Amino acid sequence: MNDHSLIYIGVAIAILATMVLAVIRAIKGPSIYDRVLAANMFGTKTALLLAVVAFLFGRSDFLDLALAYALINLVGVLAVLKFFESKLSAEKESIHD
């Protein structure tokens, strides 16, 4: 869009690299909470990436997508945590798979 395209491309590559690292933690993580943490981080980085891509391509519609995805990510993470907490404390089983 303007002269800062190189900086925006660099920022987008950094956010993509962090998302790959979060997915590696989601695969490796020995407990459920590591995986939930990695999924939450992936979701917030998606919102950041959408905002940066909005500036990279010069389309301001992507900012609405970023806001919607941030909202959805929060509600999803809280729902998953509630589900696992009620399941685990009710049955008292081990949380290391």
Added chain:
Amino acid sequence: MIDLLNTMLDFVSDGLLILGAVCVLIGGIGILRMPEFFTRLHAASLTDTMATLALFAGMMLQSGLSLATFKLFAIMAFLLLTGPTATYAMANSALSTGLESPEVDADEVEETTL
């Protein structure tokens, strides 16, 4: 004069964007290298707050006074409010279901990746 102001604004904005990218990478490396869950939680929360502030401030300086700035401010406020809330919810949930958090000596950390 206006040209000098625009150049300085570009400079500050670029610096903030690069700082945001560095913070995101530091958080990503931290979530992979830290030895147990609560330390990883702390590393991930760094990306929620510091990287959000730096990246969105850099982008808001770029877009002047327009609708895009207001939308960016709304996204930034939402992420800053809900990121620490989600972190607290995860820590509370892990602690109340009894996740073991052993005392980790920094010299004897064996789990090293990358």
